[in-house]
Amino acid sequence: MSAVTTGTTTQATDGAEPAASHPFAPRCSVPSPPPQRRGRAVFYHGAILAGALAVLALCFVLRVQGESKVIVPGMSEPLPDLCHVRRFLGINCPGCGLTRCFLCLARGDLAAAWHFNAAGFLWFVAVLFQLPYRCVQAWRAGRGRRTQFPMRLATWTVIVLVAALLIQWAARMLFG
Numbered sequence: 001m002s003a004v005t006t007g008t009t010t011q012a013t014d015g016a017e018p019a020a021s022h023p024f025a026p027r028c029s030v031p032s033p034p035p036q037r038r039g040r041a042v043f044y045h046g047a048i049l050a051g052a053l054a055v056l057a058l059c060f061v062l063r064v065q066g067e068s069k070v071i072v073p074g075m076s077e078p079l080p081d082l083c084h085v086r087r088f089l090g091i092n093c094p095g096c097g098l099t100r101c102f103l104c105l106a107r108g109d110l111a112a113a114w115h116f117n118a119a120g121f122l123w124f125v126a127v128l129f130q131l132p133y134r135c136v137q138a139w140r141a142g143r144g145r146r147t148q149f150p151m152r153l154a155t156w157t158v159i160v161l162v163a164a165l166l167i168q169w170a171a172r173m174l175f176g
Helices: 036-059 084-089 100-104 110-116 120-142 152-173
Strands: 003-006 009-012 064-066 069-071
Touching: 003 069, 003 100, 009 110, 036 100, 036 120, 064 100, 069 100, 110 120
Parallel strands: none
Antiparallel strands: 003 009, 064 069
């Protein structure tokens, strides 16, 4: 292997690529993911988008009746209570009231939403955020571009959402 010195840089002349530290070395572009992986990314973001849309659609269909009942218009019976903590222990869990909070938020009844679960405001915003975010990510994945997923931001978002649930639950348990 021989080297050619031009100015202040040295290049290999045996056909090898120039060193990455070379100021005129070609920049490496990140290759697009293979089509199979692209399809999985589109499906992943599409599934989360579909889930968020389903939650929001149900918010406009279901109704709150009284303090603890959620009904489907046209049905005589309310939906069953799904909280096992309340069913077996007789106390509300941190997530109790989220469904009723979402239903009230979708109709603009902020006072009732706050009454059912104060942390539901943050959770509702998180669900709403999924709509544009997942559309953009699915579009990027479909075009073969890398999706942008700031792991640190996602981790802190989950921590804040769970902490909000626990704090509002503790406040309700302590102060009624």
